Amino acid sequence: xxxxxxxxxxxxxxGDQRLPPGQYDTGSGWPVLSAELTPQIxxxxxxxxxxxxxxxxSTWDWRGIHALPESSYFGDIHCVTTWTKFDTxxxxxxxxxxxxxxxxxxxxxxxxxxxxxxxxxxxxxxxxTNGKAWIVWExxxxxxxxxxxxxxxxLVPHLYFWKSAKWITRITLMDxxxxxxxxxxxYHDRGDPWLEQRYQGDA
Amino acid sequence: MSDAVAPVxxxxxxxxxxxxxxxxxxxxxYVRLRLEVADRTDHVPGQHYVIRLRAPxxxxxxxxxxxxxxxxxxxxxxMVECLPRGEVSGxxxxxxxxxxxxxxxxxIGRWFVWGGKIPSICVAGGSGVxxxxxxxxxxxxxGTEPALRxxxxxxxxxxxxxxxxxxxYGAFIALTRENHDDRVAAHIYPDELAALTDEVERAYVCGSxxxxxxxxxxxxxxxxxxxxxxxxxxxxxx
Numbered sequence: 283x284x285x286x287x288x289x290x291x292x293x294x295x296x297g298d299q300r301l302p303p304g305q306y307d308t309g310s311g312w313p314v315l316s317a318e319l320t321p322q323i324x325x326x327x328x329x330x331x332x333x334x335x336x337x338x339x340s341t342w343d344w345r346g347i348h349a350l351p352e353s354s355y356f357g358d359i360h361c362v363t364t365w366t367k368f369d370t371x372x373x374x375x376x377x378x379x380x381x382x383x384x385x386x387x388x389x390x391x392x393x394x395x396x397x398x399x400x401x402x403x404x405x406x407x408x409x410x411t412n413g414k415a416w417i418v419w420e421x422x423x424x425x426x427x428x429x430x431x432x433x434x435x436x437l438v439p440h441l442y443f444w445k446s447a448k449w450i451t452r453i454t455l456m457d458x459x460x461x462x463x464x465x466x467x468x469y470h471d472r473g474d475p476w477l478e479q480r481y482q483g484d485a
Numbered sequence: 486m487s488d489a490v491a492p493v494x495x496x497x498x499x500x501x502x503x504x505x506x507x508x509x510x511x512x513x514x515y516v517r518l519r520l521e522v523a524d525r526t527d528h529v530p531g532q533h534y535v536i537r538l539r540a541p542x543x544x545x546x547x548x549x550x551x552x553x554x555x556x557x558x559x560x561x562x563x564m565v566e567c568l569p570r571g572e573v574s575g576x577x578x579x580x581x582x583x584x585x586x587x588x589x590x591x592x593i594g595r596w597f598v599w600g601g602k603i604p605s606i607c608v609a610g611g612s613g614v615x616x617x618x619x620x621x622x623x624x625x626x627x628g629t630e631p632a633l634r635x636x637x638x639x640x641x642x643x644x645x646x647x648x649x650x651x652x653x654y655g656a657f658i659a660l661t662r663e664n665h666d667d668r669v670a671a672h673i674y675p676d677e678l679a680a681l682t683d684e685v686e687r688a689y690v691c692g693s694x695x696x697x698x699x700x701x702x703x704x705x706x707x708x709x710x711x712x713x714x715x716x717x718x719x720x721x722x723x
Contacts, residue, residue, distance in 0.1 A: 286587060290540050291542070295572050296544065313694075
């Protein structure tokens with residue numbers, strides 16, 4: 283591709299070694315992206331279910347999920363719209379804790395995460411196990427706000443952030459892959475930011 | 486999309502070149518670019534392009550911009566808002582000239598699109614009006630204007646791109662910091678929206694995070710179900 287005449291990147295916001303290719307540092311801001319209006323969810327009626335190919339389909343309410351061992355993430359998050367936010371802290375529980383209880387069947391290979399809004403996103407099971415994914419309700423020590431997916435969202439920080447479903451209410455284990463909302467609408471099935479898997483057709 | 490007149494391209498786009506054919510700057514706020522895109526795939530109104538800039542040392546910066554043009558337009562039109570510290574928008578505003586070649590990828594997105602038929606209301610804040618300009622031009626060509634109602638809000642005339650085209654179309658315009666014709670400066674009121682939502686089967690809302698949240702509330706007050714609302718928002722929370 284040709285060099286862009288007159289573009290030096292003199293005020294570049296990319297280039298930091300911690301940035302995946304094509305990303306820039308969004309600084310202290312946290313852009314909000316969603317395809318739907320932000321729902322207002324009451325924690326007294328909120329629940330999260332793990333179902334599909336599991337030995338023990340399980341549901342946690344707000345109190346129940348807080349009874350599980352706490353787990354937190356400190357690190358960076360990357361959005362497909364090219365911003366990266368450094369040094370975020372999220373707290374909640376590890377997805378491993380949920381799966382330990384629900385016990386995936388051996389044939390389970392993928393999951394579909396579903397939000398209260400009907401939003402969905404698909405993930406290989408390997409991307410949400412062994413300490414790679416969380417269910418979170420705190421950001422930087424404060425309750426996660428509704429526009430950022432509160433009260434409870436998924437967090438899969440090693441993939442583009444549309445995989446970290448806001449307003450999560452259900453994780454379904456499957457023996458095959460199936461496209462979720464953005465994946466059907468032109469975005470990549472896996473979404474690894476270091477491989478720049480942004481859109482369908484990217485390697 | 487079930488209502489798409491032209492089927493939405495299912496195959497992913499790859500990077501191509503976009504040659505700048507027209508540049509028009511609107512004060513410090515906006516720059517309008519008209520681009521000749523090589524190996525172009527037709528878009529559906531509401532989709533966007535990614536524009537990528539490349540420095541001599543290989544550094545690149547890319548951002549997404551909604552398309553303003555009709556699919557039948559031989560050029561792709563973008564209206565880019567110049568953002569503080571905007572490394573791509575600032576370059577497009579300050580440096581780009583006719584004849585420059587940019588990298589482009591698109592059209593992208595198959596959700597925030599209007600196929601030309603479904604009775605819809607579009608509500609835009611500021612630069613959020615851009616995808617609706619593509620829809621408006623498309624509706625005009627198809628003769629389906631009655632299916633597309635547009636509401637556009639901004640602080641001032643200057644902050645609302647395409648305001649003349651919107652006025653000519655009959656869009657409802659709400660300026661918040663100056664009067665507009667016989668409407669005094671004010672935010673959109675729920676009853677103003679309610680008057681435009683009869684028989685509407687879909688609502689599109691595009692603007693800043695705060696604007697989208699505000700419009701979502703007043704659409705709800707006007708009786709629009711949240712599950713027919715499609716959203717595109719930009720900008721950070723504090």
